[in-house]
Amino acid sequence: MIVAGAFDLALAVTVLAVATWCVSVRATFAAVVAFVAFGLLVAVVWVRLAAVDVALTEVAIQGGIVGVLLLGATASLRRYKAAVAERSGATQRLAVAVFCAVVFLALATAVLTLPDPAPTLAPPVAASLLAFGLGNPVTGVLLGYRAIDTLLETVVLLLALIGVWSISPDRSWGGRPLPMHSAGRADALVYFARLLPPVGIVIGVYIVWVGADAPGGKFQGGTILAAMWMLVMMAGLRNPPSVARSGLRLLLVAGPAFFFIVGLAGLAISGGFLAYPAPYAKPIILLIELVLTPSVAVTLGLLVAGPPVRDARQ
Amino acid sequence: MSFALDVLSVVAISAGAFFFLAGTVGLLRFPDTFTRLHALTKADNLGLGLVVLGLLPQVDGALGALKLIVVWLLILSSGATVAQLIARRARLIARSR
Amino acid sequence: MPDFLIGTAIFVLATTALGLLRFIYGPTDADRMMVAQLLGTGSIAALLLVSAVTGLSAATDLAMVIALVAAFGSAAFAKGARDTESGEDA
Numbered sequence: 001m002i003v004a005g006a007f008d009l010a011l012a013v014t015v016l017a018v019a020t021w022c023v024s025v026r027a028t029f030a031a032v033v034a035f036v037a038f039g040l041l042v043a044v045v046w047v048r049l050a051a052v053d054v055a056l057t058e059v060a061i062q063g064g065i066v067g068v069l070l071l072g073a074t075a076s077l078r079r080y081k082a083a084v085a086e087r088s089g090a091t092q093r094l095a096v097a098v099f100c101a102v103v104f105l106a107l108a109t110a111v112l113t114l115p116d117p118a119p120t121l122a123p124p125v126a127a128s129l130l131a132f133g134l135g136n137p138v139t140g141v142l143l144g145y146r147a148i149d150t151l152l153e154t155v156v157l158l159l160a161l162i163g164v165w166s167i168s169p170d171r172s173w174g175g176r177p178l179p180m181h182s183a184g185r186a187d188a189l190v191y192f193a194r195l196l197p198p199v200g201i202v203i204g205v206y207i208v209w210v211g212a213d214a215p216g217g218k219f220q221g222g223t224i225l226a227a228m229w230m231l232v233m234m235a236g237l238r239n240p241p242s243v244a245r246s247g248l249r250l251l252l253v254a255g256p257a258f259f260f261i262v263g264l265a266g267l268a269i270s271g272g273f274l275a276y277p278a279p280y281a282k283p284i285i286l287l288i289e290l291v292l293t294p295s296v297a298v299t300l301g302l303l304v305a306g307p308p309v310r311d312a313r314q
Numbered sequence: 315m316s317f318a319l320d321v322l323s324v325v326a327i328s329a330g331a332f333f334f335l336a337g338t339v340g341l342l343r344f345p346d347t348f349t350r351l352h353a354l355t356k357a358d359n360l361g362l363g364l365v366v367l368g369l370l371p372q373v374d375g376a377l378g379a380l381k382l383i384v385v386w387l388l389i390l391s392s393g394a395t396v397a398q399l400i401a402r403r404a405r406l407i408a409r410s411r
Numbered sequence: 412m413p414d415f416l417i418g419t420a421i422f423v424l425a426t427t428a429l430g431l432l433r434f435i436y437g438p439t440d441a442d443r444m445m446v447a448q449l450l451g452t453g454s455i456a457a458l459l460l461v462s463a464v465t466g467l468s469a470a471t472d473l474a475m476v477i478a479l480v481a482a483f484g485s486a487a488f489a490k491g492a493r494d495t496e497s498g499e500d501a
């Protein structure tokens with residue numbers, strides 16, 4: 001179809017144009033907005049490639065988490081005006097450009113010289129997906145065949161959070177992160193932060209639930225829940241919690257710990273780490289997703305809130 | 315009956331697409347941040363609203379129709395709030411110049 | 412009908428992508444935020460049209476998530492921009 005080809009070409013050109021502009025613009029805030037718009041366009045690319053799960057994750061993470069993180073970084077950078085005004089030397093920029101070009105050429109060569117038809121495990125996976133009782137092959141792979149990867153990812157997320165916390169000064173350890181709102185309360189934002197989170201929570205739980213049979217899952221749903229929590233914090237309706245609260249830490253660890261315990265139980269019962277007993281596969285997978293969702297949401301929310309810089313009393 | 319519904323869909327969706335075009339043209343051609351904001355909110359409310367209205371007869375099942383309406387309500391509320399916030403910020407900048 | 416819906420989806424997407432020109436020209440950050448918002452709404456409309464044609468309810472779910480994230484993201488940006496630019500709110 002000519003129309004489809006023209007549309008794909010126009011989409012590719014737009015994506016490249018936005019990316020080029022995002023990299024070359026001077027003002028940091030404009031670059032962050034361009035980055036989020038770029039994420040939206042890439043999500044359209046994913047839909048065009050029939051990868052709606054990836055599109056969901058792209059939109060949720062890029063628009064929700066990364067955008068706000070970069071915005072916080074922009075705000076922090078403004079205090080160091082000298083560092084922002086300094087520009088790297090010409091040789092350094094040339095070296096970076098050469099490196100990026102080499103990576104791009106390597107990726108392009110790899111993609112263009114793929115054997116056709118590509119060797120794939122998709123047919124056997126699709127055939128044996130019925131054993132899990134799941135309708136979504138992505139969830140089947142993520143939580144069934146490659147559950148070990150998902151378990152390690154959740155641990156990596158926790159490690160990232162610990163890394164962020166370790167930036168705080170020693171005297172603030174165990175305190176609260178900086179509140180995310182300014183002194184003046186914008187009434188429109190407060191009203192919005194009261195209106196949206198209930199709807200957002202319902203949609204987030206729905207996305208987790210529908211991940212069994214259609215694109216979705218715990219990561220996208222958890223990101224939506226984290227975004228709602230961040231909205232409440234940004235409107236000033238709640239302050240970020242103290243990182244020393246044992247309930248908070250329990251919630252953070254509960255998801256990966258439960259996943260790990262299921263894996264060990266699989267070792268004992270079914271003869272392999274993370275092996276599910278056959279008739280209980282789908283309930284176990286759903287339970288893992290449900291327990292992981294709050295952990296992911298709280299972890300992501302705290303990642304954006306930042307390191308503790310205030311005493312716990314305030 | 316279904317032919318009448320199809321005609322309704324085509325008319326509503328075409329009108330919605332027209333408002334999207336109007337919103338973009340306004341965003342590109344209006345002289346001021348505030349007038350551009352006005353054009354943007356028309357595209358949000360009317361453009362998406364008419365498209366959703368035109369799609370309601372085309373989807374089968376109550377859940378599909380409910381999702382369409384939820385999407386439209388979300389964009390309505392967020393568009394209204396964001397318009398307020400952006401206008402407030404633009405006014406602050408204009409005042410400080 | 413399916414061709415009409417697909418055609419409208421492409422038209423809406425192309426129109427909102429045209430708005431990216433304002434991205435480059437827009438003198439203030441507020442203009443750029445508006446372009447991002449328009450892009451979000453346009454892709455939602457295109458996704459809803461595609462979902463009606465192909466019967467994929469996943470596209471509608473994606474449109475819902477985009478609506479939610481656009482709402483949250485725009486609020487965050489409008490607020491965050493105010494803080495970074497002028498310090499405290501007047």
